[in-house]
Amino acid sequence: MTTARTRFTAPQRLLHWLMAICILSMLFIGVGMVSTVTPKYLTLVQIHKPLGIAILVLVLIRLTLRLIYGAPALPAGLPEPIKLAAHLSQVILYALMIAMPIIGWAMLSAAAYPVVLFGGVHLPPILPVNPGLHTLLWHAHYYLAFAFFAVILMHVAAILFHKLVRNDGVFETMAPVLTHDRSE
Amino acid sequence: MDQSPLIPKPFRLGPFVVIAAVVGIAAVAFAYTAGWLSPHRLTPKKLVAGLAPPGGPALGHRRNHAKGICFTGTLNANGDGSTLSKAQVFVRGQYPVVGRFNLATADPNAADAMVRVRGLGISITTPDGQEWRSAMIDAPIFPASTPKDFYGLLTASASKDPDAMKEFIAGHPGFLTFLGWAKSAPWTSSYAEERYNSLDSFLFVDQSGAKHPIRWSLIPAAQPVPIAPGDLAKRGPDYLEQEITQRVSASPQRWTLVITVANPGDPTADPNKAWPADRRTINAGTLIVQQIEPERDGPCRDINFDPTVLPSGITTSDDPFPAARSAAYSRSYNSRTAESSYYPRTDAGAKQ
Ligand code: HEM
Ligand code: HEM
Ligand code: HEM
Numbered sequence: 001m002t003t004a005r006t007r008f009t010a011p012q013r014l015l016h017w018l019m020a021i022c023i024l025s026m027l028f029i030g031v032g033m034v035s036t037v038t039p040k041y042l043t044l045v046q047i048h049k050p051l052g053i054a055i056l057v058l059v060l061i062r063l064t065l066r067l068i069y070g071a072p073a074l075p076a077g078l079p080e081p082i083k084l085a086a087h088l089s090q091v092i093l094y095a096l097m098i099a100m101p102i103i104g105w106a107m108l109s110a111a112a113y114p115v116v117l118f119g120g121v122h123l124p125p126i127l128p129v130n131p132g133l134h135t136l137l138w139h140a141h142y143y144l145a146f147a148f149f150a151v152i153l154m155h156v157a158a159i160l161f162h163k164l165v166r167n168d169g170v171f172e173t174m175a176p177v178l179t180h181d182r183s184e
Numbered sequence: 185m186d187q188s189p190l191i192p193k194p195f196r197l198g199p200f201v202v203i204a205a206v207v208g209i210a211a212v213a214f215a216y217t218a219g220w221l222s223p224h225r226l227t228p229k230k231l232v233a234g235l236a237p238p239g240g241p242a243l244g245h246r247r248n249h250a251k252g253i254c255f256t257g258t259l260n261a262n263g264d265g266s267t268l269s270k271a272q273v274f275v276r277g278q279y280p281v282v283g284r285f286n287l288a289t290a291d292p293n294a295a296d297a298m299v300r301v302r303g304l305g306i307s308i309t310t311p312d313g314q315e316w317r318s319a320m321i322d323a324p325i326f327p328a329s330t331p332k333d334f335y336g337l338l339t340a341s342a343s344k345d346p347d348a349m350k351e352f353i354a355g356h357p358g359f360l361t362f363l364g365w366a367k368s369a370p371w372t373s374s375y376a377e378e379r380y381n382s383l384d385s386f387l388f389v390d391q392s393g394a395k396h397p398i399r400w401s402l403i404p405a406a407q408p409v410p411i412a413p414g415d416l417a418k419r420g421p422d423y424l425e426q427e428i429t430q431r432v433s434a435s436p437q438r439w440t441l442v443i444t445v446a447n448p449g450d451p452t453a454d455p456n457k458a459w460p461a462d463r464r465t466i467n468a469g470t471l472i473v474q475q476i477e478p479e480r481d482g483p484c485r486d487i488n489f490d491p492t493v494l495p496s497g498i499t500t501s502d503d504p505f506p507a508a509r510s511a512a513y514s515r516s517y518n519s520r521t522a523e524s525s526y527y528p529r530t531d532a533g534a535k536q
Contacts, residue, residue, distance in 0.1 A: 028213075028217045037508035138522070156210075161203060
């Protein structure tokens, strides 16, 4: 779905950059926490859970905005395979943004842990306690986290390529402020 | 812009260097955070591996306190704990409990008389949906002062170097206090005759938000009857489980939940240091163990008695152990549940 706009709407841009910071933090917090036994472990876990659930809420809002407002068309001169890759990477990024928090939540449910967000606020379990399910989800959370990081690196490399090599206006569609002398 | 994006530009290396640098720096930062560039970092993986016997861990079982038996019952709170903590578990009432009596060994088939330290895992849930988990032992102090020292102790005791333990003790005299208890304290022939201690210090948070550094213990109603380890051995390798099963089916067993409040300056960060005996204590209620179930399909099997699962009204203190334990127990839980095909269970899922 595309729109005649040349930029994403302001709420879409705001959500993109806010979530980019949150998700990169989540990936670093995740690998950092499982590799330490210092008191930092608890602090990081206590950030990881609520921030992950916040990402789930934000991505649902973002998806709704995307369905309402669509996305600016990719540059006309872009070769078809690259266009396909661009679309595919967006689908994968959305899928991971939705799947990762749900897997995290389900993984804790299947392991009989309370899903505490902060203080007395906790979420209900979404799966019955089951070692097999827990193992499946734990592996999924682990491997998808690394896939997520790899896809983000590719996304960033691709965007930089558009900006620095082609300078074709793709970066400007999402730029927080206008960096290019185009108008809405 | 002077160039149309449709006309190919002459190749420039600069942008590709920038792109490679951005991606490369991000990847290295990620690898550093994950500990892949710091082989000396004490990770949960190393700490848990340190517990394994020379032949490797018993697959499917807890990596420590591997031998145990489930129980269910209630905590009958008398309301007195509410002066120190706002947690619902201290409000007068009866709350369901799932727990596990266990032996501090990595071998699920160890003979009872071979294991000096006994433990108890407990999970108490309250109607507000909150949960309090704890794993406690019968020793009055922990053998090490910090998680790092505990790892040092595990490494030294597994070492082939005959001087390794001597060197550890020379550097960590606190271990001798533990050894003194291990050598002199009487053994009993029942899980029901043991006192179980949190050892770690936590903070109770009261209604006004004030924090009180505390430790807690479960003190048995049953009178401890001393027995020599040799005599315990004669009763069979699994006597403790048979005994507690019979004892509880004959009548419920009770413990008093006692909260000990620290004085200013008491060592809260070191479970190797006991607090003076005259500290203020509060009797917060009674644990009643009503039913024993074997671990294999019992309600405690798939629970991780992670000591940092706390209701609001209890938080961790400056004691570094609960964080290290939480990280290590999670690692142990992930491993053992992934190895469930090695565990002698009789049905597919755990009862809830
Ligand atoms: C950290 C995680 C990130 C995620 C999950 C992410 C996700 C996405 C998604 C799903 C889109 C499609 C548009 C939409 O519906 O929102 C998009 C577009 C875009 N992103 Fe990101 N992004 C991330 C980080 C970054 C970073 C660090 C940059 C800067 C280099 C960037 C630059 C852009 C640009 C310029 C677009 C518009 C072009 C397009 O639609 O492909 N993103 N991003
Ligand atoms: C966008 C969302 C999320 C991202 C990007 C993310 C990322 C990560 C990463 C990178 C790890 C470390 C994996 C490893 O090296 O073992 C991790 C672990 C973990 N995450 Fe998440 N996570 C997300 C959401 C959640 C949520 C919502 C929860 C729970 C409510 C959660 C719970 C956990 C837990 C418990 C672990 C430790 C797993 C273990 O025991 O090894 N995560 N996560
Ligand atoms: C850094 C120090 C420690 C390490 C690395 C450690 C390690 C472990 C591990 C890996 C388990 C098995 C967890 C599971 O799979 O569910 C365990 C269980 C247990 N630990 Fe520790 N532990 C430590 C300190 C302590 C302390 C200070 C206490 C007592 C105050 C304690 C008491 C127990 C008990 C009672 C259990 C059995 C709980 C159950 O029934 O599941 N541990 N420990």
